[in-house]
Amino acid sequence: MPLTDQGVGLNPSLTGCDVLIVGGGINGAGIARDLAGRGLKVVLCEKDDLAAHTSSSSTKLIHGGLRYLEYYEFSLVRKALGEREVLLRSAPHIMWPLRFVMPHDPSMRPAWMIRAGLFLYDHLARREVLPGSHGIRLHDHVAGQSLKPQFTRGFVYSDGWVDDARLVVLNAIDAASRGATVLTGWRCVDAQRSASGWTVKLEDGSGGSRTVQAKALVNAAGPWAAQFLQAHAHVAGSKSLRLVKGSHIVVKKLFDHDHAYIFQNPDRRIIFAIPYEGEYTLIGTTDVEHHGAVGEARIEESEIAYLCEQASRYFARPVVPADVVWTYAGVRPLLGDERSDASAVTRDYLLDLEAGPAPLLTVWGGKITTFRKLAEEAADTVCRHLGVPAAAWTAQAFLPGGDLSAWIGPPVRPDTDFERFDAALGQRYPQWPASLRRRLARAYGSRIDLVVRADGLGPEVVPGIHEAELDYLHEHEWARNADDVLWRRSKLGLHLSADNRARVAAWCQSRWSSAA
Known part of the structure; x- marks a missing residue:
């Protein structure tokens, strides 16, 4: 259905809805899709473009998070691993399996620890499509040809690739096809709560405005979630976000095969080097505390130098800043905690509900791999508090274009x-x-x-x-x-x-x- 039928601007007949969702990233679009598929009248507003910020700035992986095992995040890893094949089946055009090569550096983690981690990774959730892990001799493997000769052994395991921004758009398309109104370029400037629901004022970039009545409000504003609560919903935030910038560089392709690499760094972090757009290699990511304006995240020269230096520890041909043809950076909204190491902060999510006659659900944190499960749990919560007996449905559903x-x-x-x-x-x-x-x-x-x-x-x-x-x-x-x-x-x-x-x-x- 063309957008002219779905409200590019505000539909003149639109005065009320069951749920208004603020935020057009992956979580907002996923929740809109799920709720619309359960028959609710949904409005999604996004102040910029869909996936304009965090959700188009990921490492573009559908993965369990192998390194999270070191932080004992077993529940998160299991949940993410269980979602990999659900997502791969739902949209095989924008997601596909990807094999990762981890060269073994004895000065980093011992081989037994990596083998144990990969064993857990293979068995924490059911696999039908993705093959398991195994060890390799790099001198006999195509992936070893691009590496320095001192790396002689390694490990291969499976995860998946996703076009992250298109994933957001497909969720929005599906939501719209099921009756949702998706509004890009419309900012929620005020949300007033009453016994009968929410009165929400929206404004567009040209000065237009409209008031919408909603029974429930979902705050899926990502890095702006806490700010939205205080400044626009007039609610004291009960949680804090830790804003962590992840930056990536793109260089002309460094290898000709279809495997990706995962490299261990001396600071105990990891980076990926991934085949990208046919002619390039994507290298990332960093984990740097972000203290500036959320929408103005940019890669720093020190981050470029860091990614080049760490990649050059492994590749036979050094990667230097002059090789970089494009960069991008996004701010990840992580649940705040006291850990000094930003890479150790959990990537799990929390759904925070303020119940009552006008429910307010705030999404804290999250990662792209678990978006569908997050949306399902969010929709379950909203439906329960609105008294709507609607069952979950997305686990077996295709995303638009995915049914071939x-x-x-x-x-x-x-x-x-x-x-x-x-x-x-x-x-x-x-x-x-x-x-x-x-x-x-x-x-x-x-x-x-x-x-x-x-x-x-x-x-x-x-x-x-x-x-x-x-x-x-x-x-x-x-x-x-x-x-x-x-x-x-x-x-x-x-x-x-x-x-x-x-x-x-x-x-x-x-x-x-x-x-x-």
């Missing part, structure tokens, strides 16, 4: 299902270059039929980007400008020259502003 059965028949396993879909797409559109077909298959899955017009993909705006795709992103995925398209709905900005990025921006401004 119309193209390939019944699903078998997500990774091979996607390959069959890609082949079927190639048979239907043999005129498309393989690289373009693969990118579109990954981005849209079975929603590709909504992208292709009667005249195909239409004219090229710049090489590899056609008018039909841009129109689709505007009409169906809340894209409002070139940054939405090039850095969140995709990472095409990495592959384009500055001139071509400017051409896309000019096209979007001309076409979309005139259509507004």
